Amino acid sequence: MKRIAATLALVLASSLAAAHSGGTNAAGCHTDHRTGAYHCH
Template sequence: MKYLITAILAIVILSINSDVEAHSGRTNAAGCHTNSKTGDYHCHNAKTPTTATYCHVINGSSRCGYAYSSCQALVRQHGGYCAKS
């Protein structure tokens, strides 16, 4: 009986749906990144970059703090251009 209750409790806990969605992708030198699926730019623990970085400029919006190679990858995927920050 003890094992049955434990199993039911485990199933209930594992079946609880959470609204939290994780996403992959490392942050740039500024602590920010572009979500590769949506193209949205957001920050996690934003910080001041210590090295020369580039801005991904798209639709008049600058998203700064990227290494040149990362910026170029964003340009290939979402358009725009890279500018040194």
């Protein structure tokens, strides 16, 4: 049962990460064209 709960927790946690479009420059940064914000990864 613990293994199922751990697997479910991992699946739910990984689904919270949201991807967005846009390539990064040499520093790993880019402008999010939807919001206009410039940020780095």
